[in-house]
Amino acid sequence: MLEAIQTPADLDGLSCEQLDDLAAEMRQAICDQVSKTGGHLAPNLGVVELSIALHRVFDFGHDRLLFDVGHQCYPHKLLTGRYGKLGKLRSRGGMAGFPEPTESDYDLFAVGHAGTAVSTAVGMARGDDLLAGGVGRSDRRTVALVGDASIVNGVALEGLNNAGTLKRQFLVILNDNGMSIAKPQGGMATYFDRIRVSSTFSEIKRAGKKMLDKLPGGSVVEEIYHRGSDMLRTAIASDHLFEHFGFLCIGPIDGHDLPTLIDMLEEVRDIDRPVLLHVKTVKGKGFEFSADDPTKFHSPKPFVVNGCRAELKSSGRSFTSAFADALTDQMKLDDKIVAITAAMPDGTGLSRVARDFPDRVLDTGICESHAMDMAAGMAKAGAKPFFAVYSTFAQRALDQVFQEVSLQNLPVRICMDRAGFVGGDGAVHHGFMDVSMFSALPNLVQLAAIDEPNLRAALGFMARHDASASAIRYPRDNVAELPVQDDPPPFQLGKANLIRAARSTKPDLAILGYGVLAYSALEVAQRLDAEGIDVAVYDARFAKPVDGELIERLIAAGTPILTLEDHATTGGFGHAVLAEAHARSLPTHCVQILGMPQRWIAQDSRPNQLAEVGLDVDAITSAARNYLADCAPCNGRSHVLMDETVPVGKG
Ligand SMILES: Cc1ncc(C[n+]2csc(CCOP(=O)(O)OP(=O)(O)O)c2C)c(N)n1
Ligand SMILES: CC(=O)[C@@H](O)[C@H](O)COP(=O)(O)O
Ligand SMILES: [Mg+2]
16 A cells, blocks of 8 residues: 555545554554664654644645654655655665655755754744735645654744744644653653643543443434544643643644544644644554664664564674763763763763763753753863763754853863764764864864774863863764774874874875874875875874974975865864964965865765765775875975865865
């Protein structure tokens, strides 16, 4: 049946039994695919009936459907003609793992960061009305689908605050499954726990039907049972929190009971004021292993289903695990250290740290801005906060980093995982601009780790460095099985580390790698060496301050520099090297920058390997070779690779 659904209109006329069968087929297709490629499983399994009911009742070819985070969009995509793309989930030419406007007009925003749906939905509603001649004049209905953990995010509350003033149809579906990735945190989570246990509307309805079934009267019973308005009145929630934002609040209702969902959505569809429909769902529903462990199966790597169990395929030692162990060791040495996460305890490794220090690991919920300011407050009080956050989510707290951390010169430590390309999650999650983002801020040291021993050394530096804030970056990847050095020298502020000496005192090329690409540079150097090109390789370690003395020494000796980073070239480490050369009145002499090309950063589908984006060893080697051909004899030209569309090495 699923293959036959080319547009949501194909849902019309299907009976509830058929829709239930369709739901089962969708669950199986999603589970089969995610088990092969990885992706978001539990969130999508939890919204199958809700997605069917939404597309049955609304016409989102005309109406507006906005997803929050968007990781739960797979059922929506299957119902809007993309079943054929499921087999290439999260890869180029396939089905993106988040809503993707380049994939379908049913996807309005490419999203991935929590809290945005209500605001973009308010914007679309206001925009539609404006273009239709005035408030309430548009016939496009607007729906925002938000999870119970995302709705606590600051942006979401800003959206709700404004949405309540709308004088037109506006529906927020609160998908309440009692889960974030981990257990949700904070007062709102406690509130939802309380109202979620109040008997849901469907339970009232079922009890009512049982009672009515006992009465004689056949069709009268059916009529009463199905008369929507009574349902609606029964389901209206008095003194629901969001009622105070100006919403008519309904529910909670059972998010897996298709007849109730369809009835209720039909009831609320044309109410001409903001409505919040509180829907209770089970994250991971449909498979025991995912419903029993929605955290583990939130966004699993490929796994093998074994009856009612599922085993994730093991995949080596990650930077995340290395970070968690290194931070744990630092916390053993210093009881002022406290670890903070914004709803990502497992993704950042802090759940591993919490096993040893449950009282010194704090989870704020999806509230990065608050977490950063809380860290600033803790630093002000004399504690040593380490805020573990994905590079992409740190973007949400940029203002707090400047205003409450760097401007106050408070020693907050920011540990950014998923820096660089993230693979399957793609454009909405790449950590491509943390260096640029923080580079203009005063009192903020920026550093990167090449492997596990260096990550440990870097954290030791950060724990000791009280003179300013510091921000470290490391990738969504495994650590090198063979580290560059088992016992690297301690990190010294602004000092790079020579990891491959050239054969001569005046090498043909010096490669300065920032982060893990310094590791790739070693193989590049080996290949060039075999061609008689004498190369020195440095682990740059710091993007702010860069090692100015090294840069001066190299440029003065006429040694061309190639900088490498898994970061945008704009405002990245390479630009910092150029700026340093400029500040030292050095000729920006043969400095070439190699980083993440813009065209890939905005790519709508998923570069899964550095090879796809020209940052693998082959590509770097050929870039270095072309570059040397350009600048021998060194003519003082600066080969800054500003235009990423130009093949590397011809900058
Ligand atoms: C700003 C931001 N911080 C963190 C995340 C990581 N993240 C993705 S989904 C998720 C949990 C969302 O919970 P909820 O909104 O309840 O949706 P559910 O997964 O339960 O369906 C988190 C923390 C994010 N996407 N955006
Ligand atoms: C949707 C979201 O933001 C998270 O689920 C994220 O996709 C997790 O990323 P990792 O798989 O890298 O932990
Ligand atoms: Mg949830």
